[in-house]
Amino acid sequence: MLQIKNLHVSIDGREILKGFSLEINKGEIHAIMGPNGTGKSTLGNVLAGKDGYEITSGEILFNGENLLELEAHERAQKGLFLAFQYPVEIPGVSNANFLKAAVNEQRKAMGLEPIAPGEFLKMMREKMELVEMKKDFISRSVNQGFSGGEKKRNEIFQMAMLNPQLAILDETDSGLDIDALRIVANGVNKLHTPENAFIVITHYQRLLDYIVPDFVHVMFDGKIVKTGDKNLALELEAKGYEQFELA
Amino acid sequence: MSLEILKNIQLKDKNQQQSLENAISIGSPSMKHEEWKYTYYNKIFQNPFEVNIDTKNENQKIDAELVPLLQEEKYKLVFVDGQFIAELSYFPQSQKFSFWNNNNVTESDSKDFLLELNNALVSDGVFVEIQDGFIEEENIGIYYIATKPNQIFNLKNKVKIGKNVQVKFSEYFINPNNISTYYNTVSQIDIDKNSIVVWDKIQDGGELYYLTDNTFVKQEKSSVFTINTITVSGNIVRNNLVIDVNGEYAENHMNGLYLLHGQAHCDNRTLVRHNEPNTNSNELYKGILADHATGVFNGKIIVDQKAQKTNAFQSNRNLLLSNDANIYTKPQLEIFADDVKCSHGATSSQIEDSELFYLQARGIGKEMSRSLLTLAFAGEVLDKLSDRNKQFVEDKIFTTLGINI
Ligand SMILES: Nc1ncnc2c1ncn2[C@@H]1O[C@H](COP(=O)(O)OP(=O)(O)OP(=O)(O)O)[C@@H](O)[C@H]1O
Ligand SMILES: [Mg+2]
Numbered sequence: 001m002l003q004i005k006n007l008h009v010s011i012d013g014r015e016i017l018k019g020f021s022l023e024i025n026k027g028e029i030h031a032i033m034g035p036n037g038t039g040k041s042t043l044g045n046v047l048a049g050k051d052g053y054e055i056t057s058g059e060i061l062f063n064g065e066n067l068l069e070l071e072a073h074e075r076a077q078k079g080l081f082l083a084f085q086y087p088v089e090i091p092g093v094s095n096a097n098f099l100k101a102a103v104n105e106q107r108k109a110m111g112l113e114p115i116a117p118g119e120f121l122k123m124m125r126e127k128m129e130l131v132e133m134k135k136d137f138i139s140r141s142v143n144q145g146f147s148g149g150e151k152k153r154n155e156i157f158q159m160a161m162l163n164p165q166l167a168i169l170d171e172t173d174s175g176l177d178i179d180a181l182r183i184v185a186n187g188v189n190k191l192h193t194p195e196n197a198f199i200v201i202t203h204y205q206r207l208l209d210y211i212v213p214d215f216v217h218v219m220f221d222g223k224i225v226k227t228g229d230k231n232l233a234l235e236l237e238a239k240g241y242e243q244f245e246l247a
Numbered sequence: 248m249s250l251e252i253l254k255n256i257q258l259k260d261k262n263q264q265q266s267l268e269n270a271i272s273i274g275s276p277s278m279k280h281e282e283w284k285y286t287y288y289n290k291i292f293q294n295p296f297e298v299n300i301d302t303k304n305e306n307q308k309i310d311a312e313l314v315p316l317l318q319e320e321k322y323k324l325v326f327v328d329g330q331f332i333a334e335l336s337y338f339p340q341s342q343k344f345s346f347w348n349n350n351n352v353t354e355s356d357s358k359d360f361l362l363e364l365n366n367a368l369v370s371d372g373v374f375v376e377i378q379d380g381f382i383e384e385e386n387i388g389i390y391y392i393a394t395k396p397n398q399i400f401n402l403k404n405k406v407k408i409g410k411n412v413q414v415k416f417s418e419y420f421i422n423p424n425n426i427s428t429y430y431n432t433v434s435q436i437d438i439d440k441n442s443i444v445v446w447d448k449i450q451d452g453g454e455l456y457y458l459t460d461n462t463f464v465k466q467e468k469s470s471v472f473t474i475n476t477i478t479v480s481g482n483i484v485r486n487n488l489v490i491d492v493n494g495e496y497a498e499n500h501m502n503g504l505y506l507l508h509g510q511a512h513c514d515n516r517t518l519v520r521h522n523e524p525n526t527n528s529n530e531l532y533k534g535i536l537a538d539h540a541t542g543v544f545n546g547k548i549i550v551d552q553k554a555q556k557t558n559a560f561q562s563n564r565n566l567l568l569s570n571d572a573n574i575y576t577k578p579q580l581e582i583f584a585d586d587v588k589c590s591h592g593a594t595s596s597q598i599e600d601s602e603l604f605y606l607q608a609r610g611i612g613k614e615m616s617r618s619l620l621t622l623a624f625a626g627e628v629l630d631k632l633s634d635r636n637k638q639f640v641e642d643k644i645f646t647t648l649g650i651n652i
């Protein structure tokens with residue numbers, strides 16, 4: 001589904017990703033762990049198509065297509081989703097209008113008619129239940145005045161509405177209390193099918209008790225330095241990242 | 248063509264003739280005037296406009312379908328090309344209204360070109376009196392519909408609102424055939440004690456439309472006046488709004504939205520004089536400027552020495568959608584009392600990249616994302632309008648920005 005080959009990315013002339021490679025197949029869950037500032041969010045942003053990054057070499061294929069040639073919204077329409085580490089507030093745009101626009105743009109790209117209002121409401125209600133969102137949330141502005149945890153939940157809610165093929169969750173667990181963590185993880189597990197895949201970026205082994213990864217990658221200084229199974233996360237928890245600094 | 252056209256006019260009424268001579272001697276506003284620094288008024292007279300001083304045209308008609316808003320409106324006063332059209336109008340039967348004509352033009356010595364021009368050339372206008380205690384939820388629409396090209400129209404309204412009244416007026420400046428024309432309107436609104444009045448101005452004349460609107464409001468004790476001035480198109484639009492707060496505990500809310508694209512130019516000038524203590528004014532004007540559009544905002548608040556415990560807040564915020572769009576904004580406070588709370592602020596910003604990316608990352612195209620964010624910016628003012636006016640303005644914004652949700 002996704003192949004990242006020897007990706008080098010700079011910001012303002014400073015290299016952040018330094019030969020990052022990763023292959024993801026349908027049905028897989030990959031966890032990426034690594035110290036602050038190693039480029040995990042940069043990777044997510046580059047995948048999602050944010051401007052301001054210079055791709056100096058390497059390649060990204062999404063279902064065989066060159067991802068780097070697509071605009072951000074086209075990537076999303078083709079089934080890529082980034083749950084942001086820091087979701088922005090958008091005053092004046094209601095969650096309902098925002099999601100309706102998103103759902104309909106996606107449908108348009110697939111050659112479908114806009115969703116019927118009744119069907120849309122039903123879908124909203126269903127998916128809100130999944131992440132236990134409060135009802136008044138529909139009419140509120142996107143993320144405005146949301147608590148940290150509510151913002152993260154909103155990311156998962158949006159993911160549920162758009163039903164992506166590949167979702168990148170950038171520290172969605174940070175700032176969540178135990179209950180919220182369980183809700184978010186349950187949401188992800190319910191959405192997980194043999195047809196889709198997840199990249200879960202996290203600092204905490206705790207999340208991986210709920211969302212069980214097929215692979216755990218350690219990212220250090222702009223690339224993957226070690227790959228293992230879920231036990232690698234436990235090992236990291238115990239030993240930290242110092243071992244990689246020496247390498 | 249220039250102001251020369253005025254010099255060739257001979258008016259029968261002596262008050263009108265006097266105003267015409269006043270206008271000529273004052274001269275039309277030039278950009279050398281501080282008040283007109285950014286607005287090229289004389290551009291209007293470069294058009295081949297004619298002044299129509301003929302008496303009423305009996306056959307004035309309009310295809311009502313041209314103006315969908317009109318059809319759903321219950322109470323309405325309709326002017327087509329500067330003339331009142333009784334067949335299209337309907338007013339609450341209990342309330343009085345009459346018209347301006349050549350017989351009741353009064354003397355004027357305003358020292359203001361636009362007011363003298365209006366007094367000299369006024370073709371029509373309503374004189375409305377709302378009786379004490381009248382409460383009506385239904386909007387009263389005042390429509391100025393332009394159909395005849397290359398004409399200058401001067402309309403004058405006087406609205407007297409009694410005590411304990413609750414009413415809502417909306418003026419619609421519309422131009423269904425997109426012709427070139429100049430409207431110079433003057434309205435005087437006097438609000439007596441305890442009355443609550445909402446007044447919307449919806450200005451949508453198109454790119455060949457010139458408008459100078461002059462609105463003078465007087466508020467008595469404990470009255471609440473809300474005015475929403477919405478400009479969605481126009482070549483040059485200048486709004487002069489003057490509010491005298493003459494009674495204690497009176498308050499007003501001035502909201503504005505100008506949505507300009509192409510070469511459009513909109514100049515909003517507001518003046519509030521707090522003449523009595525314990526009065527409030529609240530002002531929020533927002534501008535969205537695309538292409539080569541220009542916005543001007545000049546808001547002045549004067550707090551008289553005896554107007555203690557006045558609260559006056561003013562804010563002008565602008566969203567620039569293009570590097571070629573310009574905004575000139577100047578808030579002014581003149582405070583002569585010591586126990587007051589006043590603030591003002593002006594900002595101009597662009598669409599936030601992080602917000603844009605957030606929408607795009609959810610599959611919403613760049614243009615549509617920009618449009619949604621633009622609409623969101625306008626929302627704060629749009630929310631002050633009645634559902635019907637809000638819908639009308641939103642639809643305009645959708646068309647202008649090409650949104651479809
Ligand atoms: N827009 C930017 N301009 C300049 N430097 C940037 C920018 N974005 C990221 N960086 C730098 O790139 C490096 C990687 O940042 P990134 O956000 O990808 O790290 P991370 O692995 O997600 O860290 P964390 O675990 O703290 O979220 C950091 O040194 C950061 O300062
Ligand atoms: Mg990060």
